[in-house]
Amino acid sequence: MNWDDYAHWGRKIADWGKDYRQNISRRPVRAQTAPGAIRAQLPNTPPEQGEDMAAIMADVDRIIMPGMTHWQHPRFFAYFPANAAPPSMLAEMLANTMAAQCMLWQTSPAATELEGLMVDWMRQALGLPGHFSGVIQDSASSSTLSAVLTMRELATGHTGNREGLSGKGNLRIYASEETHSSIDRACWVAGIGQENLVKIPARGRDLGMDPAALEQAIDADSKAGHCPAGIIAITGGTGVGACDDLAAITAIAKAEGLYTHLDAAWAGAAMICPELRDRFWQGVDGIDSIVFNPHKWLGIQFDCSIQFLAKPEAQLNTLKIEPEYLKTSGGDVTNYSEWTVPLGRRFRALKIWFMLRSYGLAALREMIRDHIRWAEEICEIIHAKDGFEIITPPMMSLFTFRCPGDDDAQQRLVDALNDDGRIYITQGMFKGRKVIRFQVGQFDTTRDDVMMASDVIDEVHASIAP
Numbered sequence: 001m002n003w004d005d006y007a008h009w010g011r012k013i014a015d016w017g018k019d020y021r022q023n024i025s026r027r028p029v030r031a032q033t034a035p036g037a038i039r040a041q042l043p044n045t046p047p048e049q050g051e052d053m054a055a056i057m058a059d060v061d062r063i064i065m066p067g068m069t070h071w072q073h074p075r076f077f078a079y080f081p082a083n084a085a086p087p088s089m090l091a092e093m094l095a096n097t098m099a100a101q102c103m104l105w106q107t108s109p110a111a112t113e114l115e116g117l118m119v120d121w122m123r124q125a126l127g128l129p130g131h132f133s134g135v136i137q138d139s140a141s142s143s144t145l146s147a148v149l150t151m152r153e154l155a156t157g158h159t160g161n162r163e164g165l166s167g168k169g170n171l172r173i174y175a176s177e178e179t180h181s182s183i184d185r186a187c188w189v190a191g192i193g194q195e196n197l198v199k200i201p202a203r204g205r206d207l208g209m210d211p212a213a214l215e216q217a218i219d220a221d222s223k224a225g226h227c228p229a230g231i232i233a234i235t236g237g238t239g240v241g242a243c244d245d246l247a248a249i250t251a252i253a254k255a256e257g258l259y260t261h262l263d264a265a266w267a268g269a270a271m272i273c274p275e276l277r278d279r280f281w282q283g284v285d286g287i288d289s290i291v292f293n294p295h296k297w298l299g300i301q302f303d304c305s306i307q308f309l310a311k312p313e314a315q316l317n318t319l320k321i322e323p324e325y326l327k328t329s330g331g332d333v334t335n336y337s338e339w340t341v342p343l344g345r346r347f348r349a350l351k352i353w354f355m356l357r358s359y360g361l362a363a364l365r366e367m368i369r370d371h372i373r374w375a376e377e378i379c380e381i382i383h384a385k386d387g388f389e390i391i392t393p394p395m396m397s398l399f400t401f402r403c404p405g406d407d408d409a410q411q412r413l414v415d416a417l418n419d420d421g422r423i424y425i426t427q428g429m430f431k432g433r434k435v436i437r438f439q440v441g442q443f444d445t446t447r448d449d450v451m452m453a454s455d456v457i458d459e460v461h462a463s464i465a466p
């Protein structure tokens with residue numbers, strides 16, 4: 001492809017994007033295709049001769065688009081959002097065009113220096129104290145893995161990387177039963193093992209792990225000769241939005257000398273609203289490592305996960321490796337690849353910069369407040385429906401409910417709603433029962449979109465009534 005064709009198609013795709021996003025609400029939210037249907041329309045072998053871009057783009061519309069689930073649809077109420085606002089998309093175009101690999105300061109000084117500043121802008125936006133610095137990672141899973149590896153190295157006196165873990169006894173990590181599966185996986189990959197991830201029961205209004213049970217578990221493990229290595233707390237668990245009591249947890253961690261990591265992948269974004277911090281964020285100052293994904297609620301598109309660190313040295317001592325080919329001469333610089341498991345890094349700070357400058361924090365706060373208010377409103381409406389019950393009330397903009405009937409009835413309603421296509425929701429599990437999750441968080445969602453969900457639920461529920 002020559003550069004004139006590149007520019008031509010670049011303009012065409014920008015126009016395509018405008019049409020797609022402006023008319024997205026006419027599409028079913030979840031793809032309405034059967035498994036294998038997309039693949040069946042594509043050739044099994046790669047082409048020998050190059051093809052025309054016009055033909056390729058025509059196939060995007062004809063074959064690919066019917067197989068897409070529309071995460072930017074205003075009636076996306078499933079999972080958590082993965083918003084992509086226009087300024088962030090433009091920044092991604094620039095980052096993709098320069099295609100720099102930003103592993104070291106030297107391999108793109110602007111990327112490193114903007115990253116440090118964007119982490120600090122976000123720190124201020126979330127009301128975190130000045131001793132936190134941090135790094136941008138691809139996902140919360142990677143940030144949590146980095147934190148668990150750090151726990152492992154601190155608990156083994158930095159011998160895990162060098163000697164491996166055999167003969168070192170059981171390292172134990174503590175987390176709420178409401179934590180995300182990325183914590184389990186981090187424990188698998190770090191060599192800790194599922195059986196050494198101790199799940200503490202969640203209870204109370206915010207479904208935080210029980211501090212007394214946490215203390216007892218640590219105590220019992222120490223007596224049994226195990227080695228407590230760290231505590232992973234959550235603000236906004238994926239199932240029902242559970243939030244741990246961070247003040248109680250950091251007090252225990254301090255007394256026991258344990259490293260702490262906080263998974264605030266989704267709800268961290270809401271902490272740009274100061275009024276939410278009293279209830280959900282008390283004690284956060286004492287946490288060692290915090291992950292939050294601007295790529296969920298803040299519109300800075302996937303992938304963009306920030307890990308804040310109180311003492312980055314602990315993680316650097318775990319992950320830093322400097323073979324000759326990565327050495328650079330010169331002054332005192334930050335090489336962010338020393339902070340993470342992957343070496344290569346995209347220029348992710350650019351989209352944070354574009355987004356914060358283009359929107360400003362005030363507009364983002366207003367959006368989050370709207371989402372929380374609308375979630376509370378529709379929760380009330382669903383509560384009033386005959387035979388429906390609210391299982392967990394709104395934690396920020398997420399709540400769960402059940403329709404009349406058993407677990408199968410819940411799944412039937414979820415599937416029927418998603419086959420209908422006007423809204424998209426997903427199910428979860430809470431205390432052994434299936435629940436239907438509803439979260440408000442898509443950037444273009446209006447109050448009408450949220451209210452429409454109530455009518456759709458009524459209609460679809462009536463249509464599948466036995």
Ligand SMILES: *Cc1c(COP(=O)(O)O)cnc(C)c1O
Nearest residue numbers: 139140141180182237238265266
């Ligand atoms: C989304 C989410 C994760 C996983 O995030 P990735 O960036 O996809 O790895 C972890 N924890 C919570 C609470 C989440 O909401």
